[in-house]
Amino acid sequence: MQRPVTWWGRARNAASAWYSWSAAAVAASAASARAADEVRARALQTAPIIWMLGKVQSGKSSIVQRLTGATEAEVGEGFRPMTRTARIFDFPPEAPVLRFLDTRGLGEIDYNPAEDLAACEAKAELLLVVIRAGDPAQEAVLEAVRAIRARHPTWPVVVAQTWLHGMYPHPPAHLEPYPFAEGSADRRIPDPLARALAHQRTLFAGLKGSGPVLFVPLDFTRPDDGLDPADYGLDALLAALFEALPQAVMARIEALRADQGNRTAAEARSTILGYSVAAGAVDALPIVAIAAVPAVQGAMLRTLGLRFGVEWSRADIASLLGALGTAALVRQGVGFAVRQGVKLVPVYGQTAGAIAASLSSFAFTYGLGYAACVYLKARQGGGTATDREIKEAYRVALAQAFEIFKASREPPK
Ligand SMILES: Nc1nc2c(ncn2[C@@H]2O[C@H](COP(=O)(O)OP(=O)(O)OP(=O)(O)O)[C@@H](O)[C@H]2O)c(=O)[nH]1
Ligand SMILES: [Mg+2]
Known part of the structure; x- marks a missing residue:
């Protein structure tokens, strides 16, 4: 024929x-x-990689969960060792649309990103830095970011500042509407939190390279924490990713998250x-x-x-x-x-x-x-x-x- x-x-x-x-x-x-x-x-050969850098328990997996729509168990059990210092989560595992690289032990070991760079740099699209808003000690994370940006000055960096409510007055409640728009100094933000967030921004001020550096305060809690909404700041995170990522990658995230109206x-x-x-x-x-x-x-x-x-x-x-x-x-x-x-x-x-x-x-x-x-x-x-x-x-x-x-x-x- x-x-x-x-x-x-x-x-x-x-x-x-x-x-x-x-x-x-x-x-x-x-x-x-x-x-x-x-x-x-x-x-696996074509799926974009989002490279996450953050200390233990900073909230990396919680972010992966919200971005992919995967369950806590899927994310928890889904990470596989990739290099000596990094694990990778392929989602969905049978035909990956997106991959998340999670660098282990930052702040606990002397981290050298060379091996992880070699393993993922061809497909990495973004550095997603995850730091707790109340944790000013981020030297190990910064060092890794500096080393990676020295090699890839155009890679965008999105800094998620997590665990906001750890710095709220009692009883904790989220501020609505969301007052943490990029660079804003909203008076409603409690003083210690505003200072902590601003301090973390200064840590990245000297970062070399032309790729954008965006900050997103957020609080991804569990439903039983009783803080409403449990995905506070998610829209701001998606907006930052939209700015930082190529449209083809963002479309994959949106498609994974989309509700098809079919339960x-x-x-x-x-x-x-x-x-x-x-x-x-x-x-x-x-x-x-x-x-x-x-x-x-x-x-x-x-x-x-x-x-x-x-x-x-x-x-x-x-x-x-x-x-x-x-x-x-x-x-x-x-x-x-x-x-x-x-x-x-x-x-x-x-x-x-x-x-x-x-x-x-x-x-x-x-x-x-x-x-x-x-x-x-x-x-x-x-x-x-x-x-x-x-x-x-x-x-x-x-x-x-x-x-x-x-x-x-x-x-x-
Ligand atoms: N309040 C609050 N809790 C969070 C936030 N992000 C994560 N958590 C909680 O903190 C714990 C650790 O979060 P994970 O997302 O597993 O953190 P991780 O960085 O993946 O941790 P490791 O994989 O152990 O390094 C979990 O109990 C989460 O429910 C946040 O933004 N705010
Ligand atoms: Mg994790």
């Missing part, structure tokens, strides 16, 4: 590949297990996103190792099945695809992709056709993932989802996918 040359032809091809993808892809779990390994390896899939959200990014990359990049988009989708369905404790049978696959797979639905998706695709300005020398193909692979995988969650949830409870429910989940997710894709491609700031 001749390869389609037009961009709409490629988009349609990607869609029909998805549509005609056979149940065997999933049923043959050895193949999808292999695809799963390849997806993970490939995702069933909330837990599986990051998994679906990870595989969809991988599926989109298959068409965007010349990836030889991953055979095709359907293999990635097969791996995704398998992982989702494991999450819901449901083993896919051929009948399951047939009934999921049956619910989705009217030709009209696929046409609708392709039409959408095509219309959206032409509006996307090619970057990195991509052609409009490559974008449309990449977009449709991303979006179909994303939609399929959410539809599968509805199917699996019902199966888990011993019931069956109606075709309407499955289609609805697919449609909502498809629309969301286009938004995510567009956001990730806005021109660099």
Whole structure:
């Protein structure tokens, strides 16, 4: 068969590949297990790294949790040793969208960042410094930041000043509206806290390099601490990241955090996103190792099945695809992709056709993932989802996918 040359032809091809993808892809779990390994390896090569520097118990994991939407347990158990002095949290583990590097023992050991730099500098996008507002002794952290910025003067630095309420008068209560906007000296801020925050800013004053240095006071408490809200300062942190990070990286954070209006899939959200990014990359990049988009989708369905404790049978696959797979639905998706695709300005020398193909692979995988969650949830409870429910989940997710894709491609700031 001749390869389609037009961009709409490629988009349609990607869609029909998805549509005609056979149940065997999933049923043959050895193949999808292999695809799963390849997806993970490939995702690891492209996922951006956020490098966190902070003393023990300064609040690093709490920040990771809020940024990714992961649970405390996922973050707690998710860190793996990477170098002698750093651990890494890949999220989601099966197809990482983001990676967080956590430097261990700052302030306790004589830290030399050379090894960690070598391990992560190609993908690091940001230094996220985490210091308790009430802790003025930050020499070890500063030394590490200085050494890293000496090598990468353009890397942005975001300094999270945590544990605010440790310096509130009794009884502690957060100030609303948030008075800690960059550089502001709001009179409502208790004196000792205002002084402590200002002192910490002076510590970074002499930092060399051209990358921005932004400060974000915050207090990420546990619900049972009784301080409302438990994620005080989160909006300010996201705003600082928005300023400091490339749009493509910020889009990943936003997509991980997004509420898809689908509670069933909330837990599986990051998994679906990870595989969809991988599926989109298959068409965007010349990836030889991953055979095709359907293999990635097969791996995704398998992982989702494991999450819901449901083993896919051929009948399951047939009934999921049956619910989705009217030709009209696929046409609708392709039409959408095509219309959206032409509006996307090619970057990195991509052609409009490559974008449309990449977009449709991303979006179909994303939609399929959410539809599968509805199917699996019902199966888990011993019931069956109606075709309407499955289609609805697919449609909502498809629309969301286009938004995510567009956001990730806005021109660099
Ligand atoms: N009040 C308050 N408590 C926080 C804040 N950040 C974290 N905590 C709490 O402080 C403890 C340690 O927080 P983590 O986020 O685990 O800190 P960490 O830097 O990852 O700690 P290590 O991994 O042990 O180095 C936990 O009990 C958190 O709930 C904060 O901003 N304010
Ligand atoms: Mg931690």
